[in-house]
Amino acid sequence: MKKHSAKIQAWRDMADEKRETRVSRKLVLPRFEPKILPALSKAKRQAIVEKVAVKMQDWRASPFQNEASFRHGLRAGLCLVGFSWHRSDLEASVIVSASLNKIGAVRPTWAEGQCEYLGAYDNCVHCGHELSNDQIVHGDRFCDLDCVKAHRLSTGNQDLTRYRELAKSATRIITISKRKKQICEQCGNSFVKRGNTDNGRYCTVKCAGEAKRTRPDLVCENSDCGTIFKANAQWKNSTHHYCSAACAHSDRDRWAPTYECECALCGKSFQAKFKQAKFCSKSCNARHYQYRSGRVVPTRITPVVFDFFFILLDPANVAEPGLNLDEVR
Numbered sequence: 001m002k003k004h005s006a007k008i009q010a011w012r013d014m015a016d017e018k019r020e021t022r023v024s025r026k027l028v029l030p031r032f033e034p035k036i037l038p039a040l041s042k043a044k045r046q047a048i049v050e051k052v053a054v055k056m057q058d059w060r061a062s063p064f065q066n067e068a069s070f071r072h073g074l075r076a077g078l079c080l081v082g083f084s085w086h087r088s089d090l091e092a093s094v095i096v097s098a099s100l101n102k103i104g105a106v107r108p109t110w111a112e113g114q115c116e117y118l119g120a121y122d123n124c125v126h127c128g129h130e131l132s133n134d135q136i137v138h139g140d141r142f143c144d145l146d147c148v149k150a151h152r153l154s155t156g157n158q159d160l161t162r163y164r165e166l167a168k169s170a171t172r173i174i175t176i177s178k179r180k181k182q183i184c185e186q187c188g189n190s191f192v193k194r195g196n197t198d199n200g201r202y203c204t205v206k207c208a209g210e211a212k213r214t215r216p217d218l219v220c221e222n223s224d225c226g227t228i229f230k231a232n233a234q235w236k237n238s239t240h241h242y243c244s245a246a247c248a249h250s251d252r253d254r255w256a257p258t259y260e261c262e263c264a265l266c267g268k269s270f271q272a273k274f275k276q277a278k279f280c281s282k283s284c285n286a287r288h289y290q291y292r293s294g295r296v297v298p299t300r301i302t303p304v305v306f307d308f309f310f311i312l313l314d315p316a317n318v319a320e321p322g323l324n325l326d327e328v329r
Contacts, residue, residue: 039083039091045098048074052099063105071096125166126151138194141169145177186211222247264288265308 040048052070059065071092078088100107122131124143131143142148148170181190184203191203202208215231220243229243242248258271263280265288270280279285290296291308298305 036086036090038094039078039087045091045095048095049098049102052095053102056099056105057103063100063103064107067096067100070099126154139169140173141166142173145173148173220247222251224250265291267307 038045052074056063056066056070071089074092074095075085075088078091079085083091121139121141122136123129124131124147125141126147127143129143129147131140135143142151151166152170176192176194179192181192182200183190184207185201186207187203189203191200193200202211217228218231218241220227220229221240222242225243225247227243227247231241240248242251258273259275259277260269261272261275261277261280262269263284264278265284266280268280270277279288287296288308291298
């Protein structure tokens with residue numbers, strides 16, 4: 001018998017092991033779910049839906065109170081005729097659903113089916129105290145912060161989905177209680193902003209509407225204009241009032257004076273908005289940086305360039321060293 005090398009023998013052993021694993025592996029067939037055919041024809045189903053809908057209209061507490069009874073009765077009748085349980089149950093559910101849609105029944109959500117949803121919205125959920133009109137309008141379920149804390153202690157972290165709506169109301173009340181009181185600009189009453197933002201100018205929508213309708217007539221402060229115009233919504237926060245942007249720009253020198261400054265590079269005098277301005281233009285600012293960092297060496301010495309480098313080389317004026325005059329040609 002011919003002997004093989006250790007490597008070839010190892011490969012053969014591995015192939016044999018794979019072959020045995022493949023043979024011993026169980027064959028898994030895809031899951032097959034047979035299609036359930038309807039038990040009744042379309043005409044027969046429609047006739048039964050008409051009769052069931054008439055019966056389901058006679059309800060007391062809810063249009064869904066007889067849903068289980070009708071489904072059970074239809075399923076039992078179809079089974080007695082000879083249909084299988086699955087076909088009978090499918091046909092009964094289709095007939096009952098069509099009957100509910102026919103009488104206009106809307107199935108409530110999960111939250112609407114909870115006990116606290118049926119409680120009166122004009123009373124506190126925890127203590128039962130009457131809520132104010134403002135609290136009812138904003139959808140509050142608690143009368144004050146103490147009831148919110150007591151309700152949270154009583155419920156804890158149990159069944160949070162059941163108390164989802166109450167938790168939202170409690171969180172909103174706690175957030176509002178942390179906000180500072182503000183003064184209404186229209187009526188002068190103190191209030192707390194109830195919206196998503198902490199800032200507010202008016203206590204109610206009525207005050208906001210009255211403020212918009214009662215804007216005063218202002219006179220343009222531009223001496224060459226003097227036009228009378230209607231104030232905008234932010235007129236109380238403005239110190240100057242102009243009828244247009246052109247009037248504000250032309251009259252800017254009166255309330256925004258300029259200062260006489262001297263350029264640190266070229267020595268020209270220029271008008272600036274701030275006293276600390278050093279350069280007359282962006283080019284002088286860029287040239288000053290290039291000279292100071294040593295990136296650019298001037299090819300011609302002018303009086304301005306000479307004075308600039310003389311001051312730059314003086315250790316009494318500048319701490320860091322500058323360029324040598326020998327490099328300037």
